[in-house]
Amino acid sequence: MMGREFVPVAGREIAAAGAGAVGDVGEWWSQARCRGLPTEMFFVPDGDRGRSRLVREKRAKRVCQSCPVLRQCGAYAVSAGERHGVWGALTPMERAERRVLLGIEEALAAGA
Secondary structure, X not given: OOOOEOOOOOOOOOHHHOHHHHXXXXXXXXXXXXXXXXXXXXOOOOOOOHHHHHHHHHHHHHHHHOOOOHHHHHHHXXXXXXXXXXXXXXXXXXXXXXXXXXXXXXXXXXXX
């Protein structure tokens, strides 16, 4: 993914992931503030830990904070089970916590 342009959800079928609650992909992702920015701004390398990881995540979250589709993006990422990157100002860990609280994790594991 390094060096590629970040296009949130580009071309992905999200209907099975609860798109009804999130909205059609064409309704929100084209307005995302991150659209066109380098992918590596939102996806921290697996080996990146500690302070370096926190700095990268904080930088990505700053972009998200002023995004007009912040809520839709975060809702999509939680419901779709996105496991990587910062989506809707939420890190993978923050999204995992929300999935557990909402009971989504079990549904994803069961293939719902």
